[in-house]
Amino acid sequence: MNMQQAIKMTAAETALVDAYTAQIGDLPGDGAVLSLRDTLVHELKTAGLPTRRVEAWHYTDLRTLLRAVPAADPTAFAERVEPVVPGSSVLSVRNGQADIKNVPEHLTARSYTESLLDGSAVAGLSVLGSDDAIGRINGGLVRGGLEIAVAAGAQIEAPIEIQVVQSHGQAHTRFPVSFGAGAKATVIERHLCTNAEPSFVSSVSDVTLADGADVIWIILQQQGPADTHLGQIRFDLGKDAKLHLFVINAGGKLVRQELHGRASGEGSDLTLRGINLLGGDSHTDLTFTLSHDVPHTTSSEIIRNVVFDRAKGVFQGKILVAQDAQKTDAKMSCNTLLLSDDADFSAKPELEIFADDVQCGHGATVIDIDHTQLFYLLARGIPENKARAMLVNAFVAEIVEELEDDEALVEALEDIVAAWLEKHA
Amino acid sequence: MLEIKNLHARIAEDGTEIIRGLNLTVKAGEVAAIMGPNGSGKSTLSYILSGREDYEVTEGDILYNGESILELDASERAAKGIFLAFQYPVEIPGVATMQFLKVAMNEQRKYRGEEELTTPEFMRRVKEAAAELKIAPDMLRRPLNVGFSGGEKKRAEILQMALLEPKLCVLDETDSGLDIDALKIVADGVNALRSPDRAVVVITHYQRLLNYIVPDTVHVLYKGQVIKSGDKTLAHELEANGYADIIEAAA
Numbered sequence: 001m002n003m004q005q006a007i008k009m010t011a012a013e014t015a016l017v018d019a020y021t022a023q024i025g026d027l028p029g030d031g032a033v034l035s036l037r038d039t040l041v042h043e044l045k046t047a048g049l050p051t052r053r054v055e056a057w058h059y060t061d062l063r064t065l066l067r068a069v070p071a072a073d074p075t076a077f078a079e080r081v082e083p084v085v086p087g088s089s090v091l092s093v094r095n096g097q098a099d100i101k102n103v104p105e106h107l108t109a110r111s112y113t114e115s116l117l118d119g120s121a122v123a124g125l126s127v128l129g130s131d132d133a134i135g136r137i138n139g140g141l142v143r144g145g146l147e148i149a150v151a152a153g154a155q156i157e158a159p160i161e162i163q164v165v166q167s168h169g170q171a172h173t174r175f176p177v178s179f180g181a182g183a184k185a186t187v188i189e190r191h192l193c194t195n196a197e198p199s200f201v202s203s204v205s206d207v208t209l210a211d212g213a214d215v216i217w218i219i220l221q222q223q224g225p226a227d228t229h230l231g232q233i234r235f236d237l238g239k240d241a242k243l244h245l246f247v248i249n250a251g252g253k254l255v256r257q258e259l260h261g262r263a264s265g266e267g268s269d270l271t272l273r274g275i276n277l278l279g280g281d282s283h284t285d286l287t288f289t290l291s292h293d294v295p296h297t298t299s300s301e302i303i304r305n306v307v308f309d310r311a312k313g314v315f316q317g318k319i320l321v322a323q324d325a326q327k328t329d330a331k332m333s334c335n336t337l338l339l340s341d342d343a344d345f346s347a348k349p350e351l352e353i354f355a356d357d358v359q360c361g362h363g364a365t366v367i368d369i370d371h372t373q374l375f376y377l378l379a380r381g382i383p384e385n386k387a388r389a390m391l392v393n394a395f396v397a398e399i400v401e402e403l404e405d406d407e408a409l410v411e412a413l414e415d416i417v418a419a420w421l422e423k424h425a
Numbered sequence: 426m427l428e429i430k431n432l433h434a435r436i437a438e439d440g441t442e443i444i445r446g447l448n449l450t451v452k453a454g455e456v457a458a459i460m461g462p463n464g465s466g467k468s469t470l471s472y473i474l475s476g477r478e479d480y481e482v483t484e485g486d487i488l489y490n491g492e493s494i495l496e497l498d499a500s501e502r503a504a505k506g507i508f509l510a511f512q513y514p515v516e517i518p519g520v521a522t523m524q525f526l527k528v529a530m531n532e533q534r535k536y537r538g539e540e541e542l543t544t545p546e547f548m549r550r551v552k553e554a555a556a557e558l559k560i561a562p563d564m565l566r567r568p569l570n571v572g573f574s575g576g577e578k579k580r581a582e583i584l585q586m587a588l589l590e591p592k593l594c595v596l597d598e599t600d601s602g603l604d605i606d607a608l609k610i611v612a613d614g615v616n617a618l619r620s621p622d623r624a625v626v627v628i629t630h631y632q633r634l635l636n637y638i639v640p641d642t643v644h645v646l647y648k649g650q651v652i653k654s655g656d657k658t659l660a661h662e663l664e665a666n667g668y669a670d671i672i673e674a675a676a
Contacts, residue, residue: 371479373515375478375499376511376515376517377500377525377529378499378500378503379475379476379477379499379500379503379509379511380500380503380525380529380533380589381500381503381504381529381532381533381589382529383500383532384498384500386532387500390520390525390528391517393520394517394518396519397519397520398518
């Protein structure tokens with residue numbers, strides 16, 4: 001008996017496979033790319049979307065949660081929007097179409113569609129493992145994106161905003177980005193939706209930092225209240241490379257953002273900060289794995305979650321320390337502010353350590369608004385709703401302020417948090 | 426200005442009665458000291474006046490300018506001009522002191538139907554008041570009360586009081602944890618706010634503060650009641666003889 005025939009496809013699975021079938025002959029790619037796409041979609045068809053029985057998807061049963069997938073609309077049109085930080089260099093992909101203008105100095109960018117067409121994209125299109133549903137969906141359906149290279153030694157002052165704008169329908173984008181040795185830059189990978197109709201978005205960023213590169217990478221997810229966002233970033237840190245990865249989830253109905261990294265160069269350092277602003281009946285999952293492969297690498301992870309209404313949140317954080325990776329120093333914490341009785345957050349921190357001389361720790365807390373602090377603000381004449389918003393804001397502002405070297409960036413992110421809270425608190 | 430009539434109040438959570446038939450009247454322009462041994466209900470009284478929800482009033486009334494405030498929440502009472510200087514000012518990481526001051530001042534103004542302050546006007550007022558209280562600008566750049574020493578926290582309370590210009594100031598054990606220099610600065614700050622249309626209630630355990638903030642009236646609180654009232658000489662009496670004689674006389 002062929003087990004692969006066993007599943008009955010859900011509406012969403014059918015829609016994804018249909019989206020692929022409808023675009024055959026139109027999806028960009030050379031022979032190798034097209035054949036890989038076929039394999040990926042075949043896997044999707046036979047294995048289906050992951051359920052809670054797949055460990056990596058235990059808290060986000062995608063098969064149940066993803067009820068429908070809107071059809072792709074090739075005529076969809078989205079406008080470019082103002083960047084989050086004034087003065088940023090904006091490279092945009094709107095409804096899957098790359099718009100490469102005003103490329104800053106020391107940086108090259110080309111449309112990812114070209115890499116699909118000439119086949120150079122094929123190696124990066126592979127999935128991370130059998131449970132990599134995002135890699136599979138994206139690899140099967142990706143049409144566009146940007147391939148960016150930052151020159152070695154480049155010191156790029158103004159942030160580079162990779163603006164991924166969607167109006168409705170589907171978009172599947174990919175962003176291979178490499179930073180040369182010693183390069184320094186700030187990238188804002190921003191996903192947003194311009195209208196209320198449902199979108200289904202998948203996006204994979206593949207980021208490599210060569211030796212000594214120093215990068216701030218911000219993933220800012222601002223999809224609409226009906227949208228599904230499946231995001232993934234893969235990163236690799238060279239010797240003495242430093243990555244400050246900052247994720248803000250401030251939108252979407254069903255969101256999974258995966259962060260998968262390797263500290264493969266000695267002396268490399270990852271700082272991960274995450275802010276999940278959750279409301280309505282959304283479901284948001286932040287899943288992180290980091291593999292410390294070599295000795296003397298460091299990482300620190302702080303996730304702050306604010307959960308209103310009936311929203312559900314998930315953080316899965318897994319740190320692996322290889323046997324050779326002595327002197328690893330890794331600290332992970334996940335703090336949640338639950339603001340309604342129906343709000344829910346699941347945190348699953350994991351450490352897998354094969355080396356014996358390491359410093360690793362993790363912690364998870366769930367808290368409520370501090371009543372003494374609330375009374376103090378009220379006693380100064382600040383009305384309760386405003387006082388609560390200030391305290392919630394303070395809970396996440398602490399980690400935004402760590403980016404203090406770039407005042408404009410801090411201000412922009414604080415404004416985004418404040419605007420979200422104003423709407424939801 | 427303040428009239429407390431036969432007030433009974435208890436801790437909401439466990440029903441413990443703390444205030445048991447308290448009567449007190451404080452007129453505009455008056456500085457009233459409330460003294461009493463530990464556990465007499467002094468701090469509870471300050472919380473009940475400012476509207477903390479952990480306490481329930483079961484009987485009696487609190488009139489402020491002739492109107493009951495029992496139905497008002499803490500922020501409304503503050504906006505109407507009741508200010509509590511905390512015994513233990515609360516640290517709030519992530520809230521910048523300046524932002525807090527601005528929001529508090531403007532929210533109170535909004536409540537009273539007044540124009541919000543412009544940023545330059547706000548800055549001018551803060552600078553002026555901070556200089557009076559010898560508060561370094563560096564302190565104002567820190568998160569609210571975070572990393573402040575005991576003396577700095579108390580000065581920050583008086584700074585807030587000066588900026589918010591309340592009508593009824595309640596100082597809860599403002600002298601606790603202060604050395605003599607800090608005490609003088611704080612007392613000067615309070616004295617500068619004394620005016621014919623403002624009343625001050627000074628809650629204190631010791632007479633020491635009253636050497637610097639000289640009260641018009643002194644009231645002894647014991648087991649949730651005012652058992653004796655007098656002028657400033659009553660405070661000296663207490664300092665010399667302790668509470669035992671008065672408690673005995675009242676029993």
